[in-house]
Amino acid sequence: MSRELRGLGVSAGIAVGPVARLAAAPELPDVNAEVEDVEFETARAADALEAVAADLDARAAQADGAGADVLVAQALMARDPVLADAVAGLVREGRDAPHAIDAAFAEHRRALEALGGYMAERAADLDDLRTRAVAHLLGLPMPGIPDPGHPFILVADDLAPADTATLDPAKVLGIVTERGGPTGHTAILAKQLGIPAITACPDAVALTDGQRLMLDGASGLLVADPEDALVADAERRARELAARRASSHGPGRTADGHPVRLLVNVGGPGDLAAPGIPGAQGVGLLRTEFLFLERATAPTRDEQEALYREIFDAFAGRTVIVRTLDVGADKPLAYLPQAPEENPALGVRGLRLSRRDPELLDEQLAAIAAAARGSDADVGVMAPMVATAREAEGFAAAARGHGLTKVGVMVEVPAAALCAADILAHVDFASLGTNDLAQYTLATDRLAGELADLLDPWQPALLRLVAATIEAGVAADKPVGVCGEAASEPMLALVLTGMGVTSLSMGATSLADVRSTLAAHTLEQCRDLAATALAAGSAPDARASVEAVAREGMGVG
Amino acid sequence: MPERTVTVGSKVGLHARPASLFVQAAARQSVPVTIAKPDGDPVDARSILMVIGLDVRGGQDVVLHADGDGADAALDELAALLAVDHDAEVAS
Known part of the structure; x- marks a missing residue:
């Protein structure tokens, strides 16, 4: 049964394909594990942050221009000595590594958010780093662009600059985000790469991996589980559009x-x-x-x-x-x-x-x-x-x-x-x-x-x-x-x-x-x-x- | 106590790329260096989170401070770096 969803069309074009969601942020364990060896737990936290930084370094090497600059800055944040001191202090107070990292980032996040504007946007970078470090500690895959082995429509709550910097237009047929606006970086990047995209679509939260999706980036219309006739019609329109563009x-x-x-x-x-x-x-x-x-x-x-x-x-x-x-x-x-x-x-x-x-x-x-x-x-x-x-x-x-x-x-x-x-x-x-x-x-x-x-x-x-x-x-x-x-x-x-x-x-x-x-x-x-x-x-x-x-x-x- | 007051040359201020360059340079120094807004609390110059948290805009002054052997050389290098305009992005 097909279902229609609406968002803000920010990059024109029609895409049909299976959903691949950006890996969700891992949940922090409810219970703080008892810290028996402070030194060991501190080292565990430091290793997680270093793993995140090393991963960002590797991605920075593949990106260029502004994208690479953002990744380099994020790696510096993961290796921040003041952050490391805060984490060590929290472990000494009895927090386990995931909770210490979570709390240390939360403190810096609040400080940046209080400054507003551009700085508040950097708060999203911190969330991304915290999530990656916690995933590493819990042995979960690092959140990021999925790679299901076939072209897909990327669905996410929102995309961090670290995600968009390495998007491959050959694999990503379309982009849908629950948040984001008409002039945000997802919109700008999608347009630049020619990937059809829809932002500000809160109902996209219900979409699941592998579900078939059709999106029209001009109108902001999404159809989940579209009927074959509708897909055929969309594909015909996409071909017509391509032909019209070419001519x-x-x-x-x-x-x-x-x-x-x-x-x-x-x-x-x-x-x-x-x-x-x-x-x-x-x-x-x-x-x-x-x-x-x-x-x-x-x-x-x-x-x-x-x-x-x-x-x-x-x-x-x-x-x-x-x-x-x-x-x-x-x-x-x-x-x-x-x-x-x-x-x-x-x-x-x-x-x-x-x-x-x-x-x-x-x-x-x-x-x-x-x-x-x-x-x-x-x-x-x-x-x-x-x-x-x-x-x-x-x-x-x-x-x-x-x-x-x-x-x-x-x-x-x-x-x-x-x-x-x-x-x-x-x-x-x-x-x-x-x-x-x-x-x-x-x-x-x-x-x-x-x-x-x-x-x-x-x-x-x-x-x-x-x-x-x-x-x-x-x-x-x-x-x-x-x-x-x-x-x-x-x-x-x-x-x-x-x-x-x-x-x-x-x-x-x-x-x-x-x-x-x-x-x-x-x-x-x-x-x-x-x-x-x-x-x-x-x-x-x-x-x-x-x-x-x-x-x-x-x-x- | 060696100290330098310097006007930040990058239009975006001490954010984005200029902040990254500064923090990386501070980490290379042989002595710990602090950075503060005039009359503000000094923070560790090697910490990108503290440095961008100062929210220094282009054209504003900052005060660098260091002690010990090589403090003057470190401050000279960092002050020169701050005075230069590193903005890579063209605003839209």
Whole structure:
């Protein structure tokens, strides 16, 4: 008997296969064993921690880049001398090795959690280490990615960075986690590897090893023990999707030829090698933080100009929208000291930095303008964190003063969405940053995993603000695009197109899916989907009813 | 009592990779070294858990302390390491 489950679709694609669960954390024995030989018990605990560290070392050697750094840091934690002292002290007080290790980690966990934010995320690393050490002491297999000997759908409570760093896309058909959010590391990694994934699916706790599962990473739908007909249908859709992806090329357009420019988000010159880049119509979001972070002094105008030129030249004949520096107190620059803020997301960040240091923005605009003058790219510039029409006016004046002719703003603050018409009166275009707009509209920290449902891009309040902004653009006959995660979700891309968006900018890996989905629907159908989405009373309803209508339209209902 | 006050150069602060590099370097020294925030309690510089628990941000000062033979050389090496920007990740 098949059963449907719902989660948050975070990486598009269809997968069918048997479940393999991440080995569960071993239970700590109820009773603390009597410690007869303190020295022996202390050595036993130390051996367990060393075994965990050695295992992490071995995995670090296989991983690369950021993944390896995380594993190295975890190995250092397992070998931490202060932790070892604490464990030894607890054993002297009569705790056995597993209980001593558990208690010592718990103490550090509390300390990190109390610091909040990034540090609270490290608390999950400690849980992982504690679990591994306890498993070793109890003679149980170390928890980690299972290896059943055949491809599988990985199901887990949540994935630690240590797990995701060594995922093999040849073996892992899909990923389902009970926790996690739309922008967490599981989502980012799955998308990078092209593995269909669903997070925030608490009902997945009931799935068992070997059980057949079908998942649709675009919609967030899971079917446990699906009937054969359903699997055949899913496999046919997966084949069609693959075929459409392979044949998808050229500019973005609906089935009836309505154009929607398909652009990519670029974080630095390193992204220019991504496979989707040649097929993109340009860059809808060029983040410039890479130029400013990791250095002791501000980049000079010449330095900036050379780097912008490199990117403009790579996109000769295409659009490049440069976003001016977007940092805040959570990512302070050495040469622009910022005192820590209680709420960096609501503090001096993005365009607001220019209130304190107008020079930094002025230099950046001068460098962009100079690079644009010598290039064949169609260069635009936009400011992040604009809240008022007055800010837009000031930015536009500054940019035009440098000779830039295409000036816009990001709409990521609800105030800007509500006053979009007034803002558009001063600028040439607007670009919706849906990730931050969701965070500010739903008053939900983007890092708060347990509140992930509130950050769902299908939230009615978010869709209404997006629609209002696009409507203001249509009325003013000025382009409004979307450059947040929402643009990379094919069904949402249709809804946004129906609302009247002129461009969609996304990670290069999502382009083919969005392009082929768009090409399979008419503008009229997109408008129906937009109306359907806006009429829904909740995020799951919006997603489900849009899917139902879209499937009807495709004749596969 | 040899001591150094140094401004942390890495933007992410004493977390992630910069913290790992610092702790590994501290463990290589011939004398025990402590690290503290100004006016804060010193902690063992070889302990990654204590070091990241200080929650030092980029641009903030820390105080290094050591005693005994080779203390000055150890502090010089660690202070130089802290002043450099080691951030590997580009923020999104």
